[in-house]
Amino acid sequence: MSNRETKKTLQWIIPLSYVFVCCYFLLFTGCNFFNNNERTETEFKAKLYRAQQCILKGKIDDAEKTLNDMKVETKKLGQDSYLVGWWHFLRGKICTEKELPEQAEDEYVKALTIFKRDGTKPNWVGATYVKYTSVLYQLGDLEKAKIYISRGLSDLTTSKYAEVKSDDGELLRYRVRLLLLQAEILICEDHLDEADVLLQKIVPNLNAFPHGKYEAAKFSNLLGVLNFKQGHFPDADICFTEALKIVEENRLEEYIETGSIVFRLGIINYKRRKFDQAIVYFQKANKIYESRPPGWNDLDYQTKIWLGRAYFKKQDYPKARCYYESVIDSLEALPRLSEERRHMLKIAISERKNSLREIEDSHR
Numbered sequence: 001m002s003n004r005e006t007k008k009t010l011q012w013i014i015p016l017s018y019v020f021v022c023c024y025f026l027l028f029t030g031c032n033f034f035n036n037n038e039r040t041e042t043e044f045k046a047k048l049y050r051a052q053q054c055i056l057k058g059k060i061d062d063a064e065k066t067l068n069d070m071k072v073e074t075k076k077l078g079q080d081s082y083l084v085g086w087w088h089f090l091r092g093k094i095c096t097e098k099e100l101p102e103q104a105e106d107e108y109v110k111a112l113t114i115f116k117r118d119g120t121k122p123n124w125v126g127a128t129y130v131k132y133t134s135v136l137y138q139l140g141d142l143e144k145a146k147i148y149i150s151r152g153l154s155d156l157t158t159s160k161y162a163e164v165k166s167d168d169g170e171l172l173r174y175r176v177r178l179l180l181l182q183a184e185i186l187i188c189e190d191h192l193d194e195a196d197v198l199l200q201k202i203v204p205n206l207n208a209f210p211h212g213k214y215e216a217a218k219f220s221n222l223l224g225v226l227n228f229k230q231g232h233f234p235d236a237d238i239c240f241t242e243a244l245k246i247v248e249e250n251r252l253e254e255y256i257e258t259g260s261i262v263f264r265l266g267i268i269n270y271k272r273r274k275f276d277q278a279i280v281y282f283q284k285a286n287k288i289y290e291s292r293p294p295g296w297n298d299l300d301y302q303t304k305i306w307l308g309r310a311y312f313k314k315q316d317y318p319k320a321r322c323y324y325e326s327v328i329d330s331l332e333a334l335p336r337l338s339e340e341r342r343h344m345l346k347i348a349i350s351e352r353k354n355s356l357r358e359i360e361d362s363h364r
Contacts, residue, residue: 085114108132126174217246259288
Protein backbone atom coordinates (compact mmCIF):
# COMPACT_ATOMS: atom_id res chain seq x y z
CA MET A 1 0.00 0.00 0.00
CA SER A 2 1.40 3.37 -0.97
CA ASN A 3 1.93 6.22 1.49
CA ARG A 4 -0.88 8.13 -0.20
CA GLU A 5 -3.31 5.23 0.30
CA THR A 6 -2.21 4.73 3.90
CA LYS A 7 -2.73 8.40 4.65
CA LYS A 8 -6.17 8.25 3.04
CA THR A 9 -7.18 5.20 5.09
CA LEU A 10 -6.03 6.78 8.34
CA GLN A 11 -8.08 9.89 7.55
CA TRP A 12 -11.33 7.99 8.05
CA ILE A 13 -10.17 5.27 10.52
CA ILE A 14 -9.02 7.75 13.18
CA PRO A 15 -12.28 9.75 13.28
CA LEU A 16 -14.29 6.53 13.20
CA SER A 17 -12.32 5.18 16.16
CA TYR A 18 -13.02 8.41 18.00
CA VAL A 19 -16.74 8.10 17.30
CA PHE A 20 -16.65 4.45 18.46
CA VAL A 21 -14.95 5.39 21.74
CA CYS A 22 -17.46 8.20 22.35
CA CYS A 23 -20.41 5.91 21.67
CA TYR A 24 -19.01 3.27 24.00
CA PHE A 25 -18.50 5.86 26.72
CA LEU A 26 -22.02 7.22 26.34
CA LEU A 27 -23.48 3.72 26.35
CA PHE A 28 -21.51 2.75 29.45
CA THR A 29 -22.37 5.90 31.40
CA GLY A 30 -25.99 5.70 30.23
CA CYS A 31 -26.32 2.13 31.50
CA ASN A 32 -24.77 3.16 34.80
CA PHE A 33 -27.20 6.10 35.04
CA PHE A 34 -30.25 3.91 34.46
CA ASN A 35 -28.95 1.20 36.78
CA ASN A 36 -28.30 3.77 39.51
CA ASN A 37 -31.70 5.35 38.96
CA GLU A 38 -33.40 1.98 39.09
CA ARG A 39 -31.52 1.11 42.28
CA THR A 40 -32.52 4.47 43.83
CA GLU A 41 -36.20 3.83 43.00
CA THR A 42 -36.08 0.29 44.41
CA GLU A 43 -34.48 1.46 47.67
CA PHE A 44 -36.88 4.41 47.89
CA LYS A 45 -39.89 2.13 47.39
CA ALA A 46 -38.67 -0.25 50.11
CA LYS A 47 -38.43 2.67 52.57
CA LEU A 48 -41.94 3.81 51.64
CA TYR A 49 -43.28 0.34 52.38
CA ARG A 50 -41.47 0.40 55.72
CA ALA A 51 -42.99 3.79 56.62
CA GLN A 52 -46.43 2.60 55.54
CA GLN A 53 -46.18 -0.47 57.77
CA CYS A 54 -45.15 1.73 60.71
CA ILE A 55 -48.27 3.89 60.17
CA LEU A 56 -50.50 0.80 60.04
CA LYS A 57 -48.96 -0.45 63.32
CA GLY A 58 -49.42 2.94 64.98
CA LYS A 59 -45.67 3.67 65.08
CA ILE A 60 -46.15 7.22 63.82
CA ASP A 61 -42.84 8.63 65.09
CA ASP A 62 -40.87 5.82 63.40
CA ALA A 63 -42.74 6.41 60.14
CA GLU A 64 -42.08 10.15 60.35
CA LYS A 65 -38.36 9.61 60.93
CA THR A 66 -38.13 7.22 57.97
CA LEU A 67 -39.83 9.72 55.65
CA ASN A 68 -37.78 12.67 56.91
CA ASP A 69 -34.58 10.75 56.18
CA MET A 70 -35.74 10.38 52.55
CA LYS A 71 -35.94 14.09 51.72
CA VAL A 72 -32.65 14.16 49.77
CA GLU A 73 -33.75 11.16 47.68
CA THR A 74 -37.01 12.90 46.71
CA LYS A 75 -34.96 15.64 45.04
CA LYS A 76 -33.00 13.05 43.05
CA LEU A 77 -36.20 11.37 41.84
CA GLY A 78 -37.90 14.68 41.00
CA GLN A 79 -41.45 15.91 41.34
CA ASP A 80 -42.64 13.87 38.36
CA SER A 81 -42.07 10.53 40.09
CA TYR A 82 -45.19 8.83 41.46
CA LEU A 83 -42.99 7.57 44.31
CA VAL A 84 -42.52 11.16 45.48
CA GLY A 85 -46.31 11.51 45.34
CA TRP A 86 -46.57 8.45 47.56
CA TRP A 87 -44.03 10.03 49.94
CA HIS A 88 -46.19 13.17 50.23
CA PHE A 89 -49.32 11.02 50.69
CA LEU A 90 -47.78 9.16 53.65
CA ARG A 91 -46.62 12.45 55.17
CA GLY A 92 -50.22 13.63 54.88
CA LYS A 93 -51.42 10.54 56.75
CA ILE A 94 -48.90 11.18 59.53
CA CYS A 95 -50.06 14.81 59.85
CA THR A 96 -53.66 13.55 60.01
CA GLU A 97 -52.75 11.06 62.76
CA LYS A 98 -50.99 13.81 64.70
CA GLU A 99 -54.07 16.07 64.29
CA LEU A 100 -52.25 18.63 62.14
CA PRO A 101 -54.88 19.17 59.42
CA GLU A 102 -53.27 22.27 57.86
CA GLN A 103 -49.99 20.42 57.23
CA ALA A 104 -51.92 17.35 56.07
CA GLU A 105 -53.77 19.48 53.50
CA ASP A 106 -50.47 20.76 52.08
CA GLU A 107 -49.05 17.23 51.71
CA TYR A 108 -52.22 15.83 50.08
CA VAL A 109 -52.30 18.69 47.54
CA LYS A 110 -48.72 17.89 46.50
CA ALA A 111 -49.49 14.15 46.28
CA LEU A 112 -52.62 14.77 44.22
CA THR A 113 -50.77 17.04 41.79
CA ILE A 114 -48.11 14.38 41.14
CA PHE A 115 -50.56 11.45 40.83
CA LYS A 116 -52.77 13.35 38.38
CA ARG A 117 -49.76 14.37 36.29
CA ASP A 118 -48.51 10.76 36.28
CA GLY A 119 -51.91 9.52 35.06
CA THR A 120 -51.27 5.79 35.64
CA LYS A 121 -52.36 5.46 39.29
CA PRO A 122 -56.14 6.09 39.43
CA ASN A 123 -56.48 4.29 42.77
CA TRP A 124 -53.95 6.62 44.35
CA VAL A 125 -55.73 9.63 42.85
CA GLY A 126 -58.94 8.33 44.45
CA ALA A 127 -57.33 7.65 47.83
CA THR A 128 -55.78 11.13 47.88
CA TYR A 129 -59.06 12.84 47.01
CA VAL A 130 -60.77 10.98 49.88
CA LYS A 131 -58.06 11.93 52.39
CA TYR A 132 -57.82 15.53 51.19
CA THR A 133 -61.56 16.23 51.23
CA SER A 134 -61.84 14.63 54.67
CA VAL A 135 -59.17 17.01 55.97
CA LEU A 136 -61.01 19.98 54.44
CA TYR A 137 -64.20 18.82 56.18
CA GLN A 138 -62.28 18.50 59.44
CA LEU A 139 -60.98 22.06 59.00
CA GLY A 140 -64.56 23.26 58.46
CA ASP A 141 -63.85 24.45 54.91
CA LEU A 142 -67.04 22.91 53.51
CA GLU A 143 -67.13 24.96 50.30
CA LYS A 144 -63.63 23.89 49.32
CA ALA A 145 -64.41 20.29 50.32
CA LYS A 146 -67.46 20.31 48.01
CA ILE A 147 -65.37 21.64 45.11
CA TYR A 148 -62.78 18.87 45.46
CA ILE A 149 -65.42 16.18 45.95
CA SER A 150 -66.91 17.20 42.58
CA ARG A 151 -63.46 17.22 40.98
CA GLY A 152 -62.68 13.84 42.44
CA LEU A 153 -65.90 12.27 41.21
CA SER A 154 -65.27 13.75 37.77
CA ASP A 155 -61.64 12.56 37.64
CA LEU A 156 -62.50 9.04 38.77
CA THR A 157 -65.13 8.61 36.07
CA THR A 158 -63.18 10.25 33.24
CA SER A 159 -62.14 8.27 30.17
CA LYS A 160 -58.52 9.07 31.05
CA TYR A 161 -58.59 6.22 33.57
CA ALA A 162 -60.94 3.92 31.64
CA GLU A 163 -58.10 1.99 30.02
CA VAL A 164 -55.81 2.02 33.05
CA LYS A 165 -55.64 -1.29 34.91
CA SER A 166 -57.11 -0.88 38.39
CA ASP A 167 -57.68 -3.18 41.36
CA ASP A 168 -61.22 -4.57 41.27
CA GLY A 169 -63.62 -2.38 43.19
CA GLU A 170 -61.09 0.18 44.39
CA LEU A 171 -62.22 3.05 42.15
CA LEU A 172 -65.83 2.28 43.09
CA ARG A 173 -64.82 2.34 46.77
CA TYR A 174 -63.31 5.82 46.47
CA ARG A 175 -66.28 7.16 44.49
CA VAL A 176 -68.65 5.85 47.18
CA ARG A 177 -66.55 7.45 49.94
CA LEU A 178 -66.62 10.82 48.17
CA LEU A 179 -70.40 10.55 47.76
CA LEU A 180 -70.80 9.68 51.44
CA LEU A 181 -68.77 12.72 52.45
CA GLN A 182 -70.89 14.84 50.11
CA ALA A 183 -74.02 13.53 51.86
CA GLU A 184 -72.46 14.21 55.27
CA ILE A 185 -71.80 17.84 54.31
CA LEU A 186 -75.39 18.25 53.07
CA ILE A 187 -76.69 16.90 56.41
CA CYS A 188 -74.30 19.20 58.30
CA GLU A 189 -75.69 22.16 56.34
CA ASP A 190 -79.29 20.96 56.99
CA HIS A 191 -79.99 20.32 53.29
CA LEU A 192 -81.85 17.21 54.39
CA ASP A 193 -83.94 16.60 51.26
CA GLU A 194 -80.86 16.80 49.02
CA ALA A 195 -78.99 14.47 51.37
CA ASP A 196 -81.87 11.98 51.28
CA VAL A 197 -81.85 11.91 47.46
CA LEU A 198 -78.07 11.46 47.36
CA LEU A 199 -78.08 8.63 49.91
CA GLN A 200 -80.69 6.76 47.86
CA LYS A 201 -78.45 7.13 44.80
CA ILE A 202 -75.57 5.57 46.72
CA VAL A 203 -77.53 2.36 47.50
CA PRO A 204 -76.88 0.65 44.10
CA ASN A 205 -73.15 1.32 44.48
CA LEU A 206 -73.18 -0.30 47.93
CA ASN A 207 -75.02 -3.33 46.54
CA ALA A 208 -72.34 -3.66 43.85
CA PHE A 209 -69.66 -3.52 46.54
CA PRO A 210 -70.79 -6.04 49.22
CA HIS A 211 -67.39 -6.27 50.96
CA GLY A 212 -67.29 -2.56 51.78
CA LYS A 213 -68.03 -2.82 55.51
CA TYR A 214 -66.69 0.64 56.29
CA GLU A 215 -68.87 2.16 53.56
CA ALA A 216 -71.94 0.20 54.76
CA ALA A 217 -71.41 1.38 58.37
CA LYS A 218 -70.88 4.98 57.26
CA PHE A 219 -74.03 4.84 55.09
CA SER A 220 -76.18 3.43 57.93
CA ASN A 221 -74.86 6.06 60.33
CA LEU A 222 -75.55 8.95 57.91
CA LEU A 223 -79.04 7.63 57.20
CA GLY A 224 -79.53 7.45 60.97
CA VAL A 225 -78.41 11.08 61.42
CA LEU A 226 -80.73 12.16 58.60
CA ASN A 227 -83.74 10.40 60.20
CA PHE A 228 -82.72 11.73 63.63
CA LYS A 229 -82.67 15.33 62.36
CA GLN A 230 -86.03 14.78 60.64
CA GLY A 231 -87.51 13.49 63.91
CA HIS A 232 -88.01 9.94 62.57
CA PHE A 233 -86.63 8.31 65.71
CA PRO A 234 -87.76 4.69 65.10
CA ASP A 235 -86.03 4.69 61.69
CA ALA A 236 -82.98 6.42 63.18
CA ASP A 237 -82.82 3.75 65.90
CA ILE A 238 -82.75 0.97 63.28
CA CYS A 239 -80.02 2.71 61.25
CA PHE A 240 -77.78 3.50 64.24
CA THR A 241 -78.16 -0.03 65.62
CA GLU A 242 -77.18 -1.47 62.23
CA ALA A 243 -74.19 0.88 61.95
CA LEU A 244 -73.02 -0.04 65.45
CA LYS A 245 -73.36 -3.74 64.69
CA ILE A 246 -71.22 -3.47 61.53
CA VAL A 247 -68.58 -1.41 63.35
CA GLU A 248 -68.28 -3.82 66.29
CA GLU A 249 -68.35 -7.00 64.17
CA ASN A 250 -65.62 -5.69 61.86
CA ARG A 251 -63.58 -3.77 64.46
CA LEU A 252 -63.98 -0.45 62.69
CA GLU A 253 -63.95 1.69 65.85
CA GLU A 254 -60.72 3.35 64.70
CA TYR A 255 -62.34 4.48 61.44
CA ILE A 256 -65.99 5.18 62.37
CA GLU A 257 -66.85 7.67 65.11
CA THR A 258 -68.89 5.37 67.38
CA GLY A 259 -69.22 7.95 70.16
CA SER A 260 -71.77 9.98 68.19
CA ILE A 261 -73.71 6.82 67.26
CA VAL A 262 -74.22 5.63 70.83
CA PHE A 263 -74.82 9.22 72.00
CA ARG A 264 -77.77 9.57 69.60
CA LEU A 265 -79.07 6.12 70.56
CA GLY A 266 -79.05 7.42 74.13
CA ILE A 267 -81.14 10.46 73.17
CA ILE A 268 -83.62 8.28 71.25
CA ASN A 269 -84.12 6.05 74.30
CA TYR A 270 -84.36 9.10 76.58
CA LYS A 271 -87.16 10.52 74.42
CA ARG A 272 -88.92 7.16 74.68
CA ARG A 273 -88.54 7.45 78.48
CA LYS A 274 -86.34 4.35 78.55
CA PHE A 275 -83.95 6.01 80.96
CA ASP A 276 -82.01 2.89 82.00
CA GLN A 277 -81.19 2.06 78.37
CA ALA A 278 -80.42 5.71 77.67
CA ILE A 279 -77.90 5.72 80.53
CA VAL A 280 -76.21 2.60 79.12
CA TYR A 281 -75.65 4.36 75.79
CA PHE A 282 -74.62 7.67 77.36
CA GLN A 283 -72.11 5.87 79.60
CA LYS A 284 -70.69 4.13 76.55
CA ALA A 285 -70.30 7.47 74.75
CA ASN A 286 -68.82 9.06 77.88
CA LYS A 287 -66.21 6.30 78.13
CA ILE A 288 -65.18 6.89 74.50
CA TYR A 289 -64.83 10.67 74.95
CA GLU A 290 -62.97 10.38 78.25
CA SER A 291 -60.32 8.26 76.46
CA ARG A 292 -59.71 11.12 74.01
CA PRO A 293 -57.79 14.38 74.59
CA PRO A 294 -59.83 17.08 76.39
CA GLY A 295 -61.92 19.14 74.00
CA TRP A 296 -61.59 16.56 71.21
CA ASN A 297 -65.32 16.67 70.52
CA ASP A 298 -68.22 18.90 71.56
CA LEU A 299 -70.22 15.78 72.43
CA ASP A 300 -67.90 15.32 75.41
CA TYR A 301 -69.77 17.86 77.54
CA GLN A 302 -73.15 17.14 75.90
CA THR A 303 -72.92 13.49 76.92
CA LYS A 304 -72.38 14.49 80.55
CA ILE A 305 -75.36 16.87 80.43
CA TRP A 306 -77.62 14.11 79.09
CA LEU A 307 -76.34 11.70 81.74
CA GLY A 308 -77.30 14.29 84.35
CA ARG A 309 -80.78 14.59 82.80
CA ALA A 310 -81.29 10.82 82.67
CA TYR A 311 -80.26 10.34 86.33
CA PHE A 312 -82.48 13.26 87.28
CA LYS A 313 -85.45 11.51 85.63
CA LYS A 314 -84.61 8.39 87.67
CA GLN A 315 -84.52 10.63 90.76
CA ASP A 316 -80.89 9.71 91.39
CA TYR A 317 -80.02 13.29 92.28
CA PRO A 318 -76.46 12.81 93.67
CA LYS A 319 -75.34 11.19 90.39
CA ALA A 320 -77.14 13.82 88.35
CA ARG A 321 -75.35 16.57 90.25
CA CYS A 322 -72.00 14.77 89.87
CA TYR A 323 -72.31 14.76 86.07
CA TYR A 324 -73.41 18.39 85.94
CA GLU A 325 -70.35 19.35 87.97
CA SER A 326 -68.06 17.43 85.60
CA VAL A 327 -69.42 19.42 82.64
CA ILE A 328 -67.65 22.57 83.85
CA ASP A 329 -64.23 20.92 83.35
CA SER A 330 -65.25 19.76 79.85
CA LEU A 331 -66.29 23.30 78.87
CA GLU A 332 -62.90 24.74 79.81
CA ALA A 333 -61.18 22.36 77.39
CA LEU A 334 -63.26 23.32 74.34
CA PRO A 335 -61.31 25.92 72.31
CA ARG A 336 -64.01 26.15 69.61
CA LEU A 337 -66.69 27.17 72.11
CA SER A 338 -67.26 30.95 72.21
CA GLU A 339 -66.81 32.66 75.55
CA GLU A 340 -70.44 33.81 75.44
CA ARG A 341 -71.72 30.28 74.87
CA ARG A 342 -69.37 28.93 77.55
CA HIS A 343 -70.61 31.52 80.05
CA MET A 344 -74.29 30.79 79.32
CA LEU A 345 -73.76 27.05 79.75
CA LYS A 346 -71.98 27.58 83.05
CA ILE A 347 -74.89 29.65 84.36
CA ALA A 348 -77.47 27.09 83.21
CA ILE A 349 -75.53 24.20 84.76
CA SER A 350 -74.98 26.09 88.02
CA GLU A 351 -78.73 26.76 88.24
CA ARG A 352 -79.46 23.08 87.60
CA LYS A 353 -76.95 22.08 90.31
CA ASN A 354 -78.54 24.46 92.83
CA SER A 355 -81.99 23.05 92.04
CA LEU A 356 -80.70 19.53 92.59
CA ARG A 357 -79.13 20.53 95.89
CA GLU A 358 -82.49 21.96 97.05
CA ILE A 359 -84.27 18.72 96.03
CA GLU A 360 -81.67 16.63 97.88
CA ASP A 361 -82.03 18.81 101.00
CA SER A 362 -85.83 18.43 100.92
CA HIS A 363 -85.46 14.61 100.87
CA ARG A 364 -83.24 14.48 103.95
